[in-house]
Amino acid sequence: MINAPELLLPAGSLAKMHAAFDFGADAVYAGQPRYSLRVRNNDFSTHQVLQAGIDGAHARGKKFFVASNIFAHNAKLKTYLRDMEPVIAMRPDALIMADPGLIMMVRDKWPEVPIHLSVQANAINWADVKFWHRIGLTRVILSRELSLDEIEEIRQRCPEMELEVFVHGALCMAYSGRCLLSGYFNHRDSNQGTCTNACRWDYKVKNAAEDASGDLAPAQVIDLQLHQALAQAERPLSALHQQPRHPLADQPYLIEEAERPGQLMPILEDEHGTYIMNSMDLRAVEHVERLVKIGVHSLKVEGRTKSLYYVARTAQTYRRAIDDAVAGRPFDPSLLRALQGLANRGYTDGFYQRHHTQAHQNYLRGASEADLSQYVGEVLAIENGWARVDVKNRFARGDRIEVVHPSGNRDITLTRMLSDDGAEIDVAPGSGHVVRIELDPALDRALLARYL
Numbered sequence: 001m002i003n004a005p006e007l008l009l010p011a012g013s014l015a016k017m018h019a020a021f022d023f024g025a026d027a028v029y030a031g032q033p034r035y036s037l038r039v040r041n042n043d044f045s046t047h048q049v050l051q052a053g054i055d056g057a058h059a060r061g062k063k064f065f066v067a068s069n070i071f072a073h074n075a076k077l078k079t080y081l082r083d084m085e086p087v088i089a090m091r092p093d094a095l096i097m098a099d100p101g102l103i104m105m106v107r108d109k110w111p112e113v114p115i116h117l118s119v120q121a122n123a124i125n126w127a128d129v130k131f132w133h134r135i136g137l138t139r140v141i142l143s144r145e146l147s148l149d150e151i152e153e154i155r156q157r158c159p160e161m162e163l164e165v166f167v168h169g170a171l172c173m174a175y176s177g178r179c180l181l182s183g184y185f186n187h188r189d190s191n192q193g194t195c196t197n198a199c200r201w202d203y204k205v206k207n208a209a210e211d212a213s214g215d216l217a218p219a220q221v222i223d224l225q226l227h228q229a230l231a232q233a234e235r236p237l238s239a240l241h242q243q244p245r246h247p248l249a250d251q252p253y254l255i256e257e258a259e260r261p262g263q264l265m266p267i268l269e270d271e272h273g274t275y276i277m278n279s280m281d282l283r284a285v286e287h288v289e290r291l292v293k294i295g296v297h298s299l300k301v302e303g304r305t306k307s308l309y310y311v312a313r314t315a316q317t318y319r320r321a322i323d324d325a326v327a328g329r330p331f332d333p334s335l336l337r338a339l340q341g342l343a344n345r346g347y348t349d350g351f352y353q354r355h356h357t358q359a360h361q362n363y364l365r366g367a368s369e370a371d372l373s374q375y376v377g378e379v380l381a382i383e384n385g386w387a388r389v390d391v392k393n394r395f396a397r398g399d400r401i402e403v404v405h406p407s408g409n410r411d412i413t414l415t416r417m418l419s420d421d422g423a424e425i426d427v428a429p430g431s432g433h434v435v436r437i438e439l440d441p442a443l444d445r446a447l448l449a450r451y452l
Contacts, residue, residue, distance in 0.1 A: 140162070169301055375448075375449050387443070399451070407442065
């Protein structure tokens with residue numbers, strides 16, 4: 001019999017934690033302030049909330065992991081064990097760690113505490129995994145840069161170690177997240193948990209030329225004929241290999257970030273393209289069946305700064321994919337469509353399958369997109385057949401709405417809508433408003449998405 005892997009979701013807040021569990025997660029993870037890479041938008045910043053999260057998870061028979069995965073500078077070593085003591089006393093199910101020195105300190109002081117190796121530690125081969133097993137770790141979160149075949153070999157060679165992989169969420173343009181951009185631009189170190197997502201900013205490309213000193217300087221603007229370049233990019237690789245190299249590919253360029261006008265930074269391009277900066281988002285739901293058969297212990301969703309709707313939708317979708325795989329049912333392509341309704345930068349399956357064409361790199365779609373549906377509201381309560389809805393985005397009478405609920409989703413068409421004080425209205429204007437719609441009382445605490 002095939003064992004079902006754990007489905008692991010980000011928490012970020014108590015509400016998101018409970019939504020993750022409601023929609024099918026087996027475990028959640030949350031960052032420890034000061035010592036994790038999940039500092040921003042994290043409600044678990046106080047011991048009281050962290051304790052409530054751990055206790056709440058255990059009360060539901062679920063697990064709660066605490067991320068403590070920075071690479072620490074000397075200053076943080078002075079306070080680390082002292083600050084960890086109350087966290088260890090809360091009895092989290094494991095610590096997620098990356099720094100060998102911090103791991104050594106925890107193993108020496110609390111040898112009974114399970115430690116999972118963070119993806120930040122870049123475990124990419126079976127010898128890595130065996131090393132960390134000898135150190136006493138109980139799970140390794142493998143690097144995102146591995147293929148399915150490589151994961152399978154590691155599983156076969158290291159049957160004694162639990163393995164975890166990412167299946168959904170943002171991808172960093174740096175190797176397993178070891179990025180220096182945020183620290184360079186804003187003096188906020190990604191590896192200390194304060195990443196400002198510099199790879200996602202709005203950059204403009206400027207033509208450049210070498211000046212007398214050998215530095216790059218802005219050149220006279222020329223027509224890059226973008227439409228022709230895009231058409232060229234969509235041609236098959238075999239056709240590209242038969243064409244001479246475009247002369248514009250060998251020219252230097254400068255980039256200008258939208259909030260730093262006049263600060264021009266050089267960027268070069270080679271025959272493979274230019275690698276800045278905005279990766280597509282990972283979506284590997286179509287590979288869940290293979291990962292289940294390989295015997296991966298945990299499938300992880302990334303979700304830093306993401307909404308409650310994102311947590312609920314991804315948990316629901318990957319829960320179905322896991323259950324189908326364990327039951328031997330074929331992959332349901334509608335799961336791809338369900339995830340398309342989330343804001344995304346275009347999807348890729350990352351490195352799980354090698355030799356994708358250049359069309360899989362996110363050169364053209366840099367902004368977040370929600371092609372199918374948009375999260376528009378959260379049901380607060382239902383009384384006498386009328387649901388009070390906390391509005392997140394605009395929707396109107398006549399819209400077709402998907403009601404997302406742990407008991408199963410359903411579609412409705414809005415025929416009536418009231419303001420919170422009972423007046424008939426046609427439009428819910430947007431965030432900050434509360435409206436009432438007719439809804440089945442069994443759908444309390446549902447989330448609403450408007451079909452586009």
